[in-house]
Amino acid sequence: MSPRIACIxxxxxxxAAALRQRPELRDRxxxxxxxxxxxxxPAGLANLECRLVSAHAxxxxxxxGMTVARARAAAAGxxxxxxxxxxxxxxxxxxxxxxxxxxPLVEAGADGEVYLDLGGLERLxxxxxxxxxxxxxxTAGTDDSSLPxxxxxxxxxxxxxxxxxxxxxxxxxxxxxxxxxxxxEVALLAARCGGARAxxxxxxxxxxxxxxxxxxxxDGGGGGRDGAELEQTLARxxxxxxxxxxxxxxRAVGSRLGARAVELMRIARGECRTPLIARRAAENFAxxxxxxxxxxxxxxxxxxxxxxxxxxxxxxxxxxxxxxxxALALELDGRRRDLRRVALPAPTNEARTLLxxxxxxxxxxPPAAAVAAIRITVAPRAPRAxxxxxxAPPCPTPERLHVTLARLAALxxxxxxGTLMPRNSHLPDVVELGPFAPRPAVAPAGRGAxxxxxxxxxxxxxxxxxxxxxxxxxxxxxxxxxHQIEVLRxxxxxxxxxxxxxxxxxxxxxxxxxxxxxxxxxxxDNDSGHRKTPGTARDYYDVALEDxxxxxxxxxxxxxxxxxxxxxx
Amino acid sequence: xxxxxxxxxETVARLPAAAPIRTLTDRQIAEFSGVxxxxxxxxxxxxxxxxxAALDAILDGGIVRGRVSEIVGRPGFGxxxxxxxxxxxxTRRGEVAAWIDSAGGFDPRSIAAAGADLSRIxxxxxxxxxxxxDSVESPSAEFAPARxxxxxxxxxxPVLLAAEMxxxxxxxxxxxxxxAFDIGGHARxxxxxxxLRLARAAERSGAGVIVxxxxxxxxxxxxxSLVLGRIRPFxxxxxxxxxxxxxxxRVEAYxxxxxxxxxxxxxxxxxxxxxxxxxxxxxxxxxxxxxxxTPISASVS
Numbered sequence: 093m094s095p096r097i098a099c100i101x102x103x104x105x106x107x108a109a110a111l112r113q114r115p116e117l118r119d120r121x122x123x124x125x126x127x128x129x130x131x132x133x134p135a136g137l138a139n140l141e142c143r144l145v146s147a148h149a150x151x152x153x154x155x156x157g158m159t160v161a162r163a164r165a166a167a168a169g170x171x172x173x174x175x176x177x178x179x180x181x182x183x184x185x186x187x188x189x190x191x192x193x194x195x196p197l198v199e200a201g202a203d204g205e206v207y208l209d210l211g212g213l214e215r216l217x218x219x220x221x222x223x224x225x226x227x228x229x230x231t232a233g234t235d236d237s238s239l240p241x242x243x244x245x246x247x248x249x250x251x252x253x254x255x256x257x258x259x260x261x262x263x264x265x266x267x268x269x270x271x272x273x274x275x276x277e278v279a280l281l282a283a284r285c286g287g288a289r290a291x292x293x294x295x296x297x298x299x300x301x302x303x304x305x306x307x308x309x310x311d312g313g314g315g316g317r318d319g320a321e322l323e324q325t326l327a328r329x330x331x332x333x334x335x336x337x338x339x340x341x342x343r344a345v346g347s348r349l350g351a352r353a354v355e356l357m358r359i360a361r362g363e364c365r366t367p368l369i370a371r372r373a374a375e376n377f378a379x380x381x382x383x384x385x386x387x388x389x390x391x392x393x394x395x396x397x398x399x400x401x402x403x404x405x406x407x408x409x410x411x412x413x414x415x416x417x418x419a420l421a422l423e424l425d426g427r428r429r430d431l432r433r434v435a436l437p438a439p440t441n442e443a444r445t446l447l448x449x450x451x452x453x454x455x456x457x458p459p460a461a462a463v464a465a466i467r468i469t470v471a472p473r474a475p476r477a478x479x480x481x482x483x484a485p486p487c488p489t490p491e492r493l494h495v496t497l498a499r500l501a502a503l504x505x506x507x508x509x510g511t512l513m514p515r516n517s518h519l520p521d522v523v524e525l526g527p528f529a530p531r532p533a534v535a536p537a538g539r540g541a542x543x544x545x546x547x548x549x550x551x552x553x554x555x556x557x558x559x560x561x562x563x564x565x566x567x568x569x570x571x572x573x574x575h576q577i578e579v580l581r582x583x584x585x586x587x588x589x590x591x592x593x594x595x596x597x598x599x600x601x602x603x604x605x606x607x608x609x610x611x612x613x614x615x616x617d618n619d620s621g622h623r624k625t626p627g628t629a630r631d632y633y634d635v636a637l638e639d640x641x642x643x644x645x646x647x648x649x650x651x652x653x654x655x656x657x658x659x660x661x
Numbered sequence: 662x663x664x665x666x667x668x669x670x671e672t673v674a675r676l677p678a679a680a681p682i683r684t685l686t687d688r689q690i691a692e693f694s695g696v697x698x699x700x701x702x703x704x705x706x707x708x709x710x711x712x713x714a715a716l717d718a719i720l721d722g723g724i725v726r727g728r729v730s731e732i733v734g735r736p737g738f739g740x741x742x743x744x745x746x747x748x749x750x751x752t753r754r755g756e757v758a759a760w761i762d763s764a765g766g767f768d769p770r771s772i773a774a775a776g777a778d779l780s781r782i783x784x785x786x787x788x789x790x791x792x793x794x795d796s797v798e799s800p801s802a803e804f805a806p807a808r809x810x811x812x813x814x815x816x817x818x819p820v821l822l823a824a825e826m827x828x829x830x831x832x833x834x835x836x837x838x839x840x841a842f843d844i845g846g847h848a849r850x851x852x853x854x855x856x857l858r859l860a861r862a863a864e865r866s867g868a869g870v871i872v873x874x875x876x877x878x879x880x881x882x883x884x885x886s887l888v889l890g891r892i893r894p895f896x897x898x899x900x901x902x903x904x905x906x907x908x909x910x911r912v913e914a915y916x917x918x919x920x921x922x923x924x925x926x927x928x929x930x931x932x933x934x935x936x937x938x939x940x941x942x943x944x945x946x947x948x949x950x951x952x953x954x955t956p957i958s959a960s961v962s
Binding site for chain 2: 484485486487488489492493495496497499500503504505508509510511512513514520521523525528529530531533563564565566567568569570571572601602603604634636639640641642643658659660661
């Protein structure tokens with residue numbers, strides 16, 4: 093069986109990468125310049141050369157090499173952007189992500205080219221059969237009935253796959269063309285024809301025959317000056333199509349035009365089969381943007397980062413992943429860098445939540461200077477999947493729960509959401525926050541055949557403390573932070589009166605004191621490992637005041653200050 | 662005219678076990694009992710018990726799921742203890758509960774002592790108006806994690822948003838919204854439009870929603886308003902001259918409003934510091950101490 097290679101091609105890749113970051117310029121003529129100062133030097137900008145010109149600008153008369161001033165005179169409303177290697181790298185990674193969403197064997201080619209091995213993946217992508225209502229799809233053969241049924245089926249799947257690839261690239265903000273053939277070269281030529289095109293195995297020659305010679309890109313496709321000469325020579329010979337080139341004598345052409353011409357002839361004959369060299373899948377999803385002007389407000393950064401996060405989330409979704417952790421790298425004015433990590437309580441792909449968490453982080457510790465470039469790197473995590481029990485009480489589905497936790501963390505702060513547990517300490521108010529990950533509920537083993545017995549038993553389950561009687565456990569309502577008060581004593585030393593801001597009253601009953609002393613110790617800290625805690629000694633009292641409430645008071649033996657740290661409620 | 666199947670099933674169910682059944686075969690009885698049981702389960706499953714018999718009796722089994730129930734009372738009147746009882750029952754059933762804490766009053770030790778499974782309780786510190794770590798002067802600064810300081814700017818908006826997020830996620834059996842303020846704190850007021858949003862979210866999710874507050878806030882959108890009355894604390898001594906101990910308190914509840922019937926009823930129960938020691942003792946309205954000790958209630962220590 094012949095290999096099947098797909099090529100995803102984005103034409104004018106630097107322009108496409110720029111438009112991916114500024115989609116609002118898609119309908120305007122656009123040129124790219126290359127300048128270290130970028131647009132920050134308006135005086136020098138007019139004299140810079142246009143390096144890359146969009147099709148829209150080209151139609152208006154703008155050409156590569158023109159100065160910006162001339163280009164602006166030729167095309168009204170011309171947009172000028174500085175070429176951004178960071179944006180191109182992000183776009184290239186996004187293209188690889190699209191390819192990896194179809195096949196594990198992917199090779200990143202030249203700018204805007206990605207090859208993927210589709211051999212043996214027909215069954216996997218069977219659901220992507222070609223949809224006649226989708227546009228842009230075509231196959232090399234015109235008479236499909238001549239192919240065996242199995243081949244027709246594969247061709248339909250491949251065409252559908254090419255259509256799907258186009259749509260996925262479009263979701264990432266670029267326009268691409270897809271070609272599928274038995275070799276990388278033919279697949280690239282098919283992609284250069286535009287749209288989605290699958291060349292059936294054994295029909296490469298038929299497809300190549302009619303292709304114009306221009307598609308080999310002799311002048312700009314790496315051929316350089318030799319390529320231009322070669323193109324002129326072939327034009328003088330009257331060769332316009334690949335089929336005509338293929339029919340020449342290969343030895344004669346080689347002796348006259350050199351190795352490059354021989355290579356082109358092999359491509360034209362469909363004999364060139366460069367192997368696909370797969371690369372490892374990216375483990376991080378990075379989106380970068382270089383700003384033309386430094387940004388020093390949080391709101392403006394939010395505007396810049398929102399589309400970046402949305403693009404990263406799209407890439408994650410293509411790969412079936414969720415965002416697990418975010419690394420934020422900020423290039424600040426003055427050649428300084430600000431690196432920070434934003435932890436997520438749970439993997440999520442909700443862009444709004446991710447943005448909120450990043451902004452919370454920035455708000456807590458603003459950058460020291462204006463931000464000139466932003467790089468957001470998202471570490472992927474596999475979304476947790478679990479099967480719920482039909483007979484167990486309902487629990488939040490893991491995905492919904494993770495998204496909800498992330499949104500709650502964005503709303504209240506990451507350190508305000510989770511499972512609050514008492515820490516192993518004698519002090520009653522020492523608590524620690526852990527991640528909220530409830531175990532799935534398990535239906536009791538004693539359930540009946542219809543499963544209803546378990547629910548009935550649980551529903552009538554008695555509390556271990558209440559026991560269905562008129563007794564419950566009294567709970568303490570913590571006062572955080574402890575509220576400082578003043579305590580008046582009788583001559584005998586008993587507590588008589590308590591007063592503080594918004595609080596006070598005569599002591600009606602009192603129990604205590606109970607002294608709790610904690611020596612200096614080392615405590616595990618999540619952020620900085622071990623840390624030293626000072627020793628403490630406190631006297632605790634349970635005091636009923638005349639208002640009817642019972643309060644837990646403490647007297648710090650070190651300072652002699654009194655606090656109320658809980659209410660029996 | 663033939664009786665409806667449900668009426669027939671209920672008639673059969675009310676028959677004593679030994680009563681002769683002439684009109685139905687054994688097979689029909691088995692089928693009907695299964696249907697009856699399923700219906701009964703469905704009805705029961707819409708209620709969440711508190712585990713306190715006196716209260717469940719006046720609430721017809723507990724609070725209604727999918728509705729908002731508010732527990733109203735001053736600090737120290739037993740709101741938290743009652744909410745902890747509901748949470749304990751829900752988590753012991755295997756359900757997941759959420760506690761939205763607007764004043765940082767959630768104390769995991771006492772909630773766990775009430776029988777709740779802390780690993781099944783999502784705690785949300787929704788006092789997001791101001792985030793601050795404890796001041797260095799605070800005696801617990803070196804031990805406690807990040808805590809919030811109640812602020813005059815604190816609003817109920819984050820609490821409501823958090824509640825809507827949790828209810829929208831689905832799968833939670835109980836959501837406790839603690840709007841009560843503590844010493845030095847500031848009252849949070851739930852507007853009627855917010856209460857309406859909360860009631861709708863509760864209805865969509867089917868979760869029981871308990872609002873703890875100082876006063877009734879939800880108006881007509883609360884299916885149940887339970888007002889807790891003045892408490893009576895118990896103190897005791899093991900022996901004359903021995904140190905005094907705080908045993909617990911007597912809690913009185915009054916159903917100010919119940920859309921499903923039962924308004925105006927009252928219940929009394931005891932909330933004890935060590936309820937396991939006295940769970941087997943007979944309930945009494947008198948402030949009997951948890952163990953044989955001399956009550957010193959209402960005496961100055």
